[in-house]
Amino acid sequence: AESYTKGFYALEPYYYNVISVDTIEDSIQELLAEYVNDAARIGKFAIAVLGADQTLSLSQRVNKAKSYNKEQIALIGNTYTHTDGTTADMILSVARLAGAVSATPSNKSIVHRAIKNASDIPEKFTNSQYEEAIQGGVILFSKNSDGQIWFDSGVTTLTILDENQDAGWKKLKRTKVRNELMHRLDLLLEKKVGRVNCDADGLADVIQTGMGLLKDMANENKIMGNGAFILDSANPATSDSAWFLIEVDDIDTLEKIYLHYRFSNVPTA
Structure with a gap:
């Protein structure tokens, strides 16, 4: 724990937009969450990417995300299967999400971005479970109609807003835009x-x-x-x-499409 903490603060003089660790050990992830909170208070905005323990139920993973309740923290809740049939370790899922969040420009979203060399999802979730994850601040992998594995959502762990927050902080894309604006303004105005x-x-x-x-x-x-x-x-x-x-008003991406069909039975001649 001491070594990880020293590592976090050794990075402080440098600019970066995402940080993660090579373990899902709760104690280490808690340290990272504390560091990100401290860094944000002094104007350094990085998004921490954490991973959930897959031996927990989905509801327990959701509760873990809710316990963080932070716009600068994202949590991946499941993993994927490699093309050779083996299941990826959770830390690789963390790395996949961290890389996607870091590399995706803030005017784009990670939602429904397919990942390479993945063939399946070991855990099968219902639509209501995916919705539970979204509402609880957990990002899950899902499988699209073409068989690709992608990020089902792009949420942060923020679920309960304080008086100075709006719902935009619940989205990774919008949080990244806001972080970028503050960082770029700081550079210009200093x-x-x-x-x-x-x-x-x-x-x-x-x-x-x-x-x-x-x-x-x-x-x-x-x-x-x-x-x-x-x-x-x-x-x-x-x-x-x-x-x-x-x-400012930041721009979100279209993430849900609702179709309302109105058919009629019209007699034909």
Whole structure:
């Protein structure tokens, strides 16, 4: 445990968007969850990918995810079968999810993204169980009509919102967009510190820079084009400090299609 903890904090000076560990041991995964929570409080946003113990029932795996209840944590709840017929270890499922979350651009989703060299799902779940997993913050592999194995959902472990959260934090894609926005803004605005005056011209410079990023991300189909970067009227600027509000609508992907059929029995001649 001590070695893992040292490893987490050794990574702190570097930017990365996903972190996972090579074990599903509860004590180590708890340490990673604590580290990610601490990192988020100081403005470092990485998504931790964890794995569930397959000897547990699905409901127990869901309860494990709910216990984390964190937008920066994703949990994979099952595994898959290799093309040679052997079952992949859970840690390989964790690695698959971590790689997909890390590599998929934030304007795209991992939902229904097929994985390579997988042929089946050892555990057979019902539709209601897949829905239970989604509602409980667990990502499961499923099998599509072409026989491919893919991620059935793209949820985080967040299930109970606090007063400062909206349902967008329950989705990996939307969380990634928000993480990216905050990171890119931090990089741009740190260059303004000590370089512009804390007067009308300097504040306008900051606003112009912020709006420029919002327009860029709108053009990248990551947020809507109605974003705003404005001074916070509730916190007037002081001689050396200024507060701003960033208001954006991030874009989700289409994940559910509902079909309502209306047939009629029309007599024919």
